[in-house]
Structures are given as C-alpha cells and as structure tokens.
Amino acid sequence: MEKLMLLGDEAFAQGALDAGVSGFYGYPGTPSTEIIEFIQRSKQANADKIHHTWSSNEKTAYEAALGMSYAGKRAVVTMKHVGLNVAADPFMNSAMTGANGGLLVVVADDPSMHSSQNEQDSRFFGKFAMIPILEPSNQQECYDMAFFGFELSEKFGIPVMLRLTTRLSHSRSGVIPRERLPQNEISIPENPVQYVLLPGIARQKYKGLIAAQEGYEKEAENSPFNRYDLEAKDTSKGIIASGLAYNYLREVYGEEPIPYPVIKISQYPLPMAQIHKLYDMCDSLLILEEGMPVIEEMLKGASFKGSKPIHGRLDGTIARDGELNPNKVAKALGLEDKYGMDVPDIVAPRPPALCVGCPHIDSFKTLNEALKDYENARVFGDIGCYTLGFLPPYQSINSCVDMGASITMAKGASDSGIHPSIAVIGDSTFTHSGMTGLMDCIYEKTNIVIIILDNSTTGMTGGQEYTAKGRLEEICIGLGVEKEHIRTFFPHIRNHEEMIQIYKEEIEYEGVSVIIPRRECIQTLKRRTKKGK
Amino acid sequence: MKKDIILAGVGGQGILTIATILGHAAISRGWQLKQAEVHGMSQRGGDVQSHLRLSDKEIHSDLITMGDADMILSVEPMEALRYLPYLSKEGWIITNSNPFVNIPNYPDVEDVYAEIRKIKNHKLFDADAIAKEIKANRSMNVVVLGAAIKHLGFSKEEIEDTIKAIFTPRGEAIVEQNITALNTGYELG
Structure with a gap:
C-alpha cells in the first residue's frame, strides 16, 4: 500500500480507524488535539459514522469511551497529560472493571512544557492503575500499536494506555498502512458484575488485577515492540532506552553499531527478566527515557540490591527536567557533544502573544x-x-x-x-x-x-x-x-x-x-x- | 545523502509550506523524511521552527542534533540567528531580511544583518519586496525556498514539479505565482 505522510498523532488515528475502532472521545489539548481533528476530516471515518465529536471534558470523554467498550465495541479516548488528572477517577476505576471491547487510553505528554503547566509523565499513571502501557518510538509504531493495543486490550479484558510525547505527536514521517479490520458487533459483558464496583465485588476484582500482572509482563517480554540486543562486546555499560529515547540513541551512533548491550522498551510492565539479565552482564546501567525517570526509579528501588551504578536523570547524568534530544544522549554516553555557534546577545525572546484583533x-x-x-x-x-x-x-x-x-x-x-x-x-x-x-x-x-x-x-x-x-x-x-x-x-x-x-x-x-x-x-x-x- | 534543515520564522509566516514542498520533493526521489513541527501555544505570534530531515537512508531522530544542520532557512532575519547552535561549520543561512516586529525590544536591524554576515555561507535578501515586485505577495516563503534549493542539492525542475503537484488543486494562477517566486529566488541563490 502507498506510504502516508502523517504526524504521530495522525498515524495513531489512522491506525485505530483501520483497526476497527467505533468511536473517538476526547477534549482538545496540545499535543493530543490532532488525533480527533484528523478523524473529523477523514472521509473514511465520516462514511463509517465513527464517533468523533469533542466531549465537555476528559472525564466525560473517558466515561463515554468506557461505555462504548462496555457495549463490546472498540473505543479510543484522547487527552493531554494534565487531562488525565481530570479523568483520573474513571481511569483508575476502569482498571478494576476492565474492558469489554478494546479500550485505548491515548495520553500525550509534553516534556519541556511547550504548551503546558507541568511535565508529568503518564507512565506513572499507567503503573499506578496497573495496566499495560505502550510507548511508540516512531510514526509507524504509532500506527501499528493501534492494532496491537486493541488486540492486547481484548485479549486481557483491560484498558491499555498509549503514551505519546510532543516530539512524536507533532513530527511527520512515512507510514505504511495495513488491511482494514471490521468494527466489533455489540456484545454485552458476559459477567453481570464486571462493571459493578461495589466493595465486595471490587475486592475480588482487585485480586484479579493483581493476578493478571504476571501475564501483562510476559506479554511485554515477548512484545514485538521491545528489543533485546545483548550481544555487544563492551559490557562496561548496559543501556535501557524507552520510546523516543531509543531513536536518539541510534542517532548519536549514526551508521556505527551501538557498542553496548541495549534494551529498547516500548511496552510495559517492564520485562524484568531481561532487565536482570542486562544488569548481571554489565558493570553499570544507563537509563534513557523521555520525561520523568520512571524506569530509573523502579530499577533503583527494591528490584536491585546490587551495588552497580545506575545512571540517568536521578544522578544528573541527564538533566532531571526537560525534553530529551540527541545532544543530551551523546553527552550521557561520553561522546562528542556537537554545537554550532552561540545565539548572539541581540536576539530577543519572542513569546507568544494575543493575535492582532483578538x-x-x-x-x-x-x-x-x-x-x-x-x-x-x-x-x-x-x-x-x-x-x-x-x-x-x-x-x-x-x-x-x-x-x-x-x-x-x-x-x-x-x-x-x-x-x-x-x-x-x-x-x-x-x-x-x-x-x-x-x-x-x-x-x-x-x-x-x-x-x-x-x-x-x-x-x-x-x-x-x-x-x-x-x-x-x-x-x-x-x-x-x-x-x-x-x-x-x-x-x-x-x-x-x-x-x-x-x-x-x-x-x-x-x-x-x-x-x-x-x-x-x-x-x-x-x-x-x-x-x- | 542527508539534509538537515532548520526552518525558522514567526507563527503564521508559512514555514510549513516550505517544509511540505521540500518533503514532497524528497519523497519523489524515494527518500525518507522526518519533520518536527510546532503546534499549540507558540503559534500565537511567537517564534516557530521546524526540524526537517531528509535522507536516502533510515532517519532515527525527529530532532536535528545541534551542530549538524546543513541549513537554517528563515523567513525572518532575527529568527535565523536563534538557531545558530544547530548550524554545522559549513552550513548555510538563507534568510529573508525583512524584519517581523511584534515585540517592543526588537534589536536594531543593522545589528541583526551584521551577525548574519559573520556566517561564512549566507544569503540575505528582502524576500517580501521581491515577492511584491513580481506580484506574488503571498509567496515570500517560496522566494526564500528558491534561493536555497541549489545549496540543498535539488534541481529547479524537481521543485517546480513539486509546486505543480501541490498547488494545482488551488488553481493555475497560484501555481504560476509560486513558480515565478521560485525562479526569482533561485537566481539569488
């Protein structure tokens, strides 16, 4: 099929459409807005009457998507990272009810706060709710993960989070589409108590969610989006790079092979068996992640009792705040940090302003x-x-x-x-x-x-x-x-x-x-x- | 072959059209591209930039590495300077000289020009005046693009074909205006 030139947001939207989604719900918020805008312009979506009207806020959007999933159909709910705070109540509880039709929660984070009040990392929320998380590293993965995410959601009967960040949401590249899947027919949940979170039922549901974790992790371990390149000879360092950070890692080595063993993470919960393997074979670890030190904190916590150093944002190897880029990654690896020229002092800041005539x-x-x-x-x-x-x-x-x-x-x-x-x-x-x-x-x-x-x-x-x-x-x-x-x-x-x-x-x-x-x-x-x- | 280009300007000046034309031309060659854009708050009259990466091989990062850019292509002179940390030693600055003044502390424009002239490879010209002269007022961005293409290794014909492909749905007159703008810019390059 012909390659499409799509923003990360659009690649996901087209992917979900092709993967048989029946409705998108959301409230606008940079950098997530283009997902639903793309669907509103899509002839395919309009012909198939795919729901794409904006909701009043992220909470109402989330609950409507949950209702569509209840009815057995595939649903997407989109928002920016702080929007998930508004939708936190249904989000956390939907991990308890689970999903019937596939339910994808697409949250776009904004590290460096290009258009936001904070740079909270939605992976913490995903971990908090104990649901699987997908973190694409490029536009093609954004597309493919829509198919994969619905499949995962329906296989385990659980909402799946897809975490985007500004740089991927708003960057365009070629995407190869696939054969379309049909939408689901309506099917009411078989278990009459699935969505009834009365305390007695909720306690049982929570035990079920805890028991399901092992399966989620096994799934992540075998994920087509995670990679374990552990053959490299230089084991003075092992690298774990998630999502976009993996691109920057490959960028800084250009056409040279990466000299250290590398694990690429694009699906959570973390595949701990593989990570332990990396830890055991290397003298130290370097964690590269876009956003907050989610993986780094987990590894520095109870999982590892050893004394080998783990480097990343927490020890200052990479700045604690702000968006990642190839230069920061090169520096963290001890490679040459390239730089052009300083910005002349006369260059004045040009902040956004109200439009003329506003x-x-x-x-x-x-x-x-x-x-x-x-x-x-x-x-x-x-x-x-x-x-x-x-x-x-x-x-x-x-x-x-x-x-x-x-x-x-x-x-x-x-x-x-x-x-x-x-x-x-x-x-x-x-x-x-x-x-x-x-x-x-x-x-x-x-x-x-x-x-x-x-x-x-x-x-x-x-x-x-x-x-x-x-x-x-x-x-x-x-x-x-x-x-x-x-x-x-x-x-x-x-x-x-x-x-x-x-x-x-x-x-x-x-x-x-x-x-x-x-x-x-x-x-x-x-x-x-x-x-x- | 790879070309890393920083497109710079102020929100609403049309840098994404330049990106679309160059991207389309690269794809016609069978190349790959990544193009990081700015959406959201900064679009409201603030500085905007786009990282456009074109290559005949796989491109990993959506962002250009500082010190690696082959060109800063700018539709506003002060904005061209804002991205100097990205420019490689042999890189080009191609920029419109007409300032967009929407802040009270815009520097003396002669000082801005002096800084641009310090860069070995540069082209500085009033693309707004040129566009006006050739009666293509809205094609200032394509004039700037015209001056850039030979330094990016594209032929004039390739870009002309692209302009035809992109603008034909909007009418013959628009195509003609943009082709004229491209050719006029090309002569300056």
Whole structure:
C-alpha cells in the first residue's frame, strides 16, 4: 500500500480507524488535539459514522469511551497529560472493571512544557492503575500499536494506555498502512458484575488485577515492540532506552553499531527478566527515557540490591527536567557533544502573544481601567489564550493553575475577604470545568465577578467546537445566577466606556455576577471568511 | 545523502509550506523524511521552527542534533540567528531580511544583518519586496525556498514539479505565482 505522510498523532488515528475502532472521545489539548481533528476530516471515518465529536471534558470523554467498550465495541479516548488528572477517577476505576471491547487510553505528554503547566509523565499513571502501557518510538509504531493495543486490550479484558510525547505527536514521517479490520458487533459483558464496583465485588476484582500482572509482563517480554540486543562486546555499560529515547540513541551512533548491550522498551510492565539479565552482564546501567525517570526509579528501588551504578536523570547524568534530544544522549554516553555557534546577545525572546484583533485585548484593556480605583483587586486566570493576558502590556491576571481554577480560586480569595475578587475564564474552559465552581458560588452567594470570555471556540488549541456553544446565558440562569447580573457586551474599542461601566457596576454588586464579553475568535473568523469566498 | 534543515520564522509566516514542498520533493526521489513541527501555544505570534530531515537512508531522530544542520532557512532575519547552535561549520543561512516586529525590544536591524554576515555561507535578501515586485505577495516563503534549493542539492525542475503537484488543486494562477517566486529566488541563490 502507498506510504502516508502523517504526524504521530495522525498515524495513531489512522491506525485505530483501520483497526476497527467505533468511536473517538476526547477534549482538545496540545499535543493530543490532532488525533480527533484528523478523524473529523477523514472521509473514511465520516462514511463509517465513527464517533468523533469533542466531549465537555476528559472525564466525560473517558466515561463515554468506557461505555462504548462496555457495549463490546472498540473505543479510543484522547487527552493531554494534565487531562488525565481530570479523568483520573474513571481511569483508575476502569482498571478494576476492565474492558469489554478494546479500550485505548491515548495520553500525550509534553516534556519541556511547550504548551503546558507541568511535565508529568503518564507512565506513572499507567503503573499506578496497573495496566499495560505502550510507548511508540516512531510514526509507524504509532500506527501499528493501534492494532496491537486493541488486540492486547481484548485479549486481557483491560484498558491499555498509549503514551505519546510532543516530539512524536507533532513530527511527520512515512507510514505504511495495513488491511482494514471490521468494527466489533455489540456484545454485552458476559459477567453481570464486571462493571459493578461495589466493595465486595471490587475486592475480588482487585485480586484479579493483581493476578493478571504476571501475564501483562510476559506479554511485554515477548512484545514485538521491545528489543533485546545483548550481544555487544563492551559490557562496561548496559543501556535501557524507552520510546523516543531509543531513536536518539541510534542517532548519536549514526551508521556505527551501538557498542553496548541495549534494551529498547516500548511496552510495559517492564520485562524484568531481561532487565536482570542486562544488569548481571554489565558493570553499570544507563537509563534513557523521555520525561520523568520512571524506569530509573523502579530499577533503583527494591528490584536491585546490587551495588552497580545506575545512571540517568536521578544522578544528573541527564538533566532531571526537560525534553530529551540527541545532544543530551551523546553527552550521557561520553561522546562528542556537537554545537554550532552561540545565539548572539541581540536576539530577543519572542513569546507568544494575543493575535492582532483578538477580542480578549479589548476585554483586558477595559478590565484594567475598571480596576484602577481598586487597590486590592485580584484577577484569577484560567487555561487558554487569555492566559497571555498575564504578559505585558496587559498584565491583567494573577494566576493560571488548572482548568476551571479561576472561579474556585476567586471564590476562596473572596471568602478570605479579598475584594474585588475576579475570575477570568474562557467559554470552552467554563464548559469543561467552570460550571461546578459557579454552583459553589451561587450556593453561598459569594461576592465575585466571573468574566466568561466568549470567543465561541476552543481557541488555544486551534479552534475546536465545544458543547455549550451559544448557551452560556441559559446555563448561568439555569444554575441560578440572577438574570440582571448576567451582563454581555461586544468587546471592541467603540464600546470602551460601556464595558468599563459594566465591569464597575458588577464589582459593586454584592453577590455573583457573570459578565460575558462576546466576539468571535479572530482566527476562526478569518478561516470562516476565507472559506466563504 | 542527508539534509538537515532548520526552518525558522514567526507563527503564521508559512514555514510549513516550505517544509511540505521540500518533503514532497524528497519523497519523489524515494527518500525518507522526518519533520518536527510546532503546534499549540507558540503559534500565537511567537517564534516557530521546524526540524526537517531528509535522507536516502533510515532517519532515527525527529530532532536535528545541534551542530549538524546543513541549513537554517528563515523567513525572518532575527529568527535565523536563534538557531545558530544547530548550524554545522559549513552550513548555510538563507534568510529573508525583512524584519517581523511584534515585540517592543526588537534589536536594531543593522545589528541583526551584521551577525548574519559573520556566517561564512549566507544569503540575505528582502524576500517580501521581491515577492511584491513580481506580484506574488503571498509567496515570500517560496522566494526564500528558491534561493536555497541549489545549496540543498535539488534541481529547479524537481521543485517546480513539486509546486505543480501541490498547488494545482488551488488553481493555475497560484501555481504560476509560486513558480515565478521560485525562479526569482533561485537566481539569488
């Protein structure tokens, strides 16, 4: 078949499609967004009516995917690493229920925090839930692992995690596709208690999960994606490289053979028998992994009582934080660390900024003016383009923590006596995690102003649809915000005075106010006008 | 044969189109490619780069090793300098000279040029002005590409064929504009 040029994200998406998936669920988040975007554009997916609508958040997405798996069909749920925190409850418990139709949990980590608040490593979560993890090292493996992952999931009746990282998610290369598999027919779980985690049943299920570990490990040991190249003569060092790190290892030796024994890990739990073999034959180990020192910590823990050194991120052989690259790997191996020239001092940083014509600019400028007379004002921000309102020239917000935290942090600050206490949240983020926080405020009649910046899209990730679009006022009224304290305006220079006035009035109101500046995202507007031509 | 190219610019300036054209030409030769792109937050007017690796053999890393790049191909002069740690000793800088000023502390542009001229192999020209002159305003990126191709070991015909293959669905006029932009750039290379 003809080679396809695909991003890592797209290669997985096409793989899942060809492997007979019936639905994708997810919430946008860099670097995972392109999986579902690819499916939304796919003629094949649309013709076969494969589910690909964005969910309200990662938790609802996860549960819907679990339901599809319950019905016997193959399902994928996608998210970025911090999205798994939101979905952690169903994730952990789905390891207890297990899967019926194949269930793949695809989590894209962002080491070096190119577009994230932290660089947590999802392999810890996979290990925590005690489920098999796949970690592809290239685009072809992304594709092939969709087939393999569903097979594994259905063989053991367990969700399988597929862990991606930014560099693979967003890098393009050739992929050879395979023959398509049909979707599963509906089949209800044979065991009526499989999904009923009442304590008595859960205790039995947990014993089952523990007992299954040996099988998972055996499977990893024989995985077509793990490699044990133990023949090399120089045993002063043994190398364990996982996922992308394996590419960097091969890159630094170019066409030369790697002089040390090497284990490539792309499937977990770790194949400990092979790793023990490597440890026994070598004087030391070097662990190369993209992200946190997951393997290294496991090996330095109880498994090895010996005194041979194990090098990696924990002892500083490789920097403890940040993305891996060929230069870091070369240095860790004592090879020549190449370098071009220094960046001249005159080169200034060019941080991302709000687009020219962005409606948030007008909302921030007028908010700053309205707050001029309030010495103690605090503005709690959230996750989205408008986080850039922290940067000059706006400097409008004081926090950015997690999805939805603006409203609840502003509530806590208001409870402490801070006035005015203001939350700034995007429309899609409000849908994702803002409504429950708003309920808390209404219940206690908190003195708070919540600004829902409505640009009618999920902007930061490139303009995706979201579930509450066009219904923000209805939702706020339904939740119990007083009608006269839901204010909307069109954020534009021509409404300058009106906007400041509205902000001021609602700050003075002692209770819950919601202000909705509404103007379409300049990027989606441009795209729409272009299409219309 | 392998070619490691850093494509540089500011979000929205069209470096991915350059990557698509070069990638397509490499595939037509039966080569392999890896192309690391930037998506997400940085696209909002920040600096963006793409690592484009082309080779007739298997490519392992998605990232170019520092000190190994054969070329920095940039549509903005200051952005060309940001990736100097990647450039090999004999590597080329091919860059547009027209600055994209969206930050308050953009350096004196003459200082930027002086730094570029310190690199032995460089081409510095106003690709925006050239594109305007030949009435192909939106093809500034293809002018820059045109100046690069002979230093990357591609023939003009190969790239012309690629442009035809990629842009034909968007109409003859667009194809013509881009071919003109390519040829004009090629003369500068």
